[in-house]
Structures are given as structure tokens and as C-alpha cells.
Amino acid sequence: MGLVQREIEAAGFSTISLSMIPELTASAGAPRIAAIEHPFGMTLGRPGDAAGQMAVFRTTLQAMEAMAEPGGVVHLPFEWTSTEKLALGPPVAPPIARYLARHPWALPRFLNRTPPPVSGG
Amino acid sequence: MMAKKVDSYRFLHGIEKRVLKRWAGLPGESQIPWTPLATPLSKCTVSLVSSAGIALKTDHPFDPEIERRDPWFADPSYRVVPRTARTGDIQVCHLHINPTFAEQDLNSVLPAERLDELAEMGEIGAGAPSHYSYMGYTLRPDRLLGESIPGIVRQLRAEHVDVVVLVPV
Numbered sequence: 001m002g003l004v005q006r007e008i009e010a011a012g013f014s015t016i017s018l019s020m021i022p023e024l025t026a027s028a029g030a031p032r033i034a035a036i037e038h039p040f041g042m043t044l045g046r047p048g049d050a051a052g053q054m055a056v057f058r059t060t061l062q063a064m065e066a067m068a069e070p071g072g073v074v075h076l077p078f079e080w081t082s083t084e085k086l087a088l089g090p091p092v093a094p095p096i097a098r099y100l101a102r103h104p105w106a107l108p109r110f111l112n113r114t115p116p117p118v119s120g121g
Numbered sequence: 122m123m124a125k126k127v128d129s130y131r132f133l134h135g136i137e138k139r140v141l142k143r144w145a146g147l148p149g150e151s152q153i154p155w156t157p158l159a160t161p162l163s164k165c166t167v168s169l170v171s172s173a174g175i176a177l178k179t180d181h182p183f184d185p186e187i188e189r190r191d192p193w194f195a196d197p198s199y200r201v202v203p204r205t206a207r208t209g210d211i212q213v214c215h216l217h218i219n220p221t222f223a224e225q226d227l228n229s230v231l232p233a234e235r236l237d238e239l240a241e242m243g244e245i246g247a248g249a250p251s252h253y254s255y256m257g258y259t260l261r262p263d264r265l266l267g268e269s270i271p272g273i274v275r276q277l278r279a280e281h282v283d284v285v286v287l288v289p290v
């Protein structure tokens with residue numbers, strides 16, 4: 001998301017990412033980040049929780065107005081307190097997980113984000 | 122207010138946690154682009170970009186087979202999600218998350234209704250007519266950045282957008 005954000009900012013728009021992994025988004029050189037400690041797939045909040053979603057979204061926009069320096073990160077004050085066991089992962093393991101289980105020697109490529117050259121079409 | 126520090130890895134475990142910590146430590150870009158906020162938010166037109174792979178059910182669907190054939194690369198295309206789209210109008214294509222929450226309430230990942238409510242209350246100028254989505258996982262971002270983002274940027278300009286909020290999943 002950080003790379004996409006950079007392109008849009010460079011094209012002349014003021015941008016902010018609402019990131020659950022702010023360390024990763026920041027490492028990509030994102031211009032502005034609002035950090036949120038929410039589970040994956042629920043960036044704004046739970047389904048049906050309009051008030052919670054609004055609080056997160058409004059705070060994100062307000063954070064943006066206060067940022068004057070490239071690379072700013074604001075940590076939003078929301079706490080995810082539920083101890084409910086949620087199925088946060090995909091229903092089926094992603095293709096890269098299955099690929100690496102069969103090709104464990106490719107793990108360093110994955111860790112270094114250096115995919116193999118594209119083969120054929 | 123207590124100063125909160127977000128734990129980037131709270132909801133990650135095992136190999137995923139190891140991989141994302143590693144990625145966060147890789148050398149990145151030193152120059153950060155910057156477009157200052159030119160007008161107060163109460164006068165800004167705001168658009169949303171989601172990496173959840175959201176498409177209208179009436180639109181051409183994202184192709185998950187691209188990533189199943191080449192696990193380093195996802196469908197690099199994007200879809201326009203009109204501001205009027207509601208949960209029942211969309212489907213989610215993303216092989217790294219549980220799509221259930223977004224399919225129960227689009228606003229959990231693309232807060233189009235919350236945005237329109239802020240516009241009605243005068244806290245922002247307007248919600249843009251269009252929002253955008255793409256499939257957020259790829260280790261080969263060239264086509265996403267080189268083909269899809271320019272298309273999004275053209276439409277953002279045509280709709281006089283000032284502010285873009287990006288929402289990863």
C-alpha cells in the first residue's frame with residue numbers, strides 16, 4: 001500500500017494510509033500514516049459498528065490535517081479489547097504458503113522480496 | 122489521552138510475523154513524496170482506495186487464478202467502486218484475508234457511507250463520486266504501479282479529488 005500511496009501523493013493528491021502494520025507501511029516511504037491496532041480484514045472496525053468505524057475514520061482525517069512533515073505516523077488511540085476468537089486468516093492457505101511448503105529453498109527469496117524472474121508468458 | 126503505540130504484529134503469528142518483520146526492516150525509499158493539504162478538510166473532496174480486491178458484482182471480477190498460477194504476483198488490475206455501492210453490491214477477491222467481514226459490511230474496509238456522513242455534517246467538503254480497489258498482495262508491483270495507478274490518478278483528477286485515504290486490509 002505504501003508504494004501505491006507514494007505514486008498517488010506524487011501525482012498531486014494529499015494521502016494518508018490507515019495501516020494495521022505501520023512499521024511495514026512506513027518502511028515503504030509512505031507520506032502519512034494513521035496506525036490502527038485492528039485485526040486484518042476489519043481496518044475500520046467490526047461489521048455493523050458504524051459508530052466505531054466513524055470514530056476511526058474521523059480521527060484518521062483529523063490526523064492528516066495535523067501532519068506537516070513527510071513520513072509522519074500518528075498512532076490512533078483505539079484499543080481492540082475483544083478476546084473473541086476470530087478467524088482472521090483466509091479460508092484456504094494463500095498460494096505463496098503452499099508454494100513455499102513445496103519449495104522451501106525459495107523462502108529467502110520471499111523474505112528478501114526478490115521474486116524469481118517471470119518465466120514464459 | 123494515553124499515548125497509544127500500535128503493535129504492528131499483534132495479530133500476526135509464526136512465519137507471517139517473521140516475514141512481515143523482515144520486510145519492514147528491508148531498506149526502503151529515502152525520498153518521500155509530499156503534497157501539502159491545500160485547503161481545510163471541510164472544503165476537500167475525498168476519495169478512498171482499498172487493497173481488498175473489491176468489485177461490483179456487475180463488474181468484471183478480479184482473477185484469483187493469476188496468483189494461483191504465479192504465487193508471487195496478483196491480478197494487477199483495479200476496479201472503480203462508486204460511492205453509492207453498498208455491501209450487497211460487491212464481492213471481495215483477496216487470497217490473504219478472511220473476506221467475511223467486508224462481505225458483511227463494506228464499511229469495515231471501504232468506509233464509503235461514513236465518508237458521505239462526514240460530508241453531510243460538513244466535516245469534509247464532499248465524498249468523490251468514485252472509490253477504487255485492487256488486490257493488495259504482490260511481490261511484482263510493476264504493472265499495478267505502471268498501468269493501474271495511472272488510470273486511478275486520471276479519474277481522481279477528472280473528479281477534482283484533493284485527498285485520498287488508502288485502506289489496507
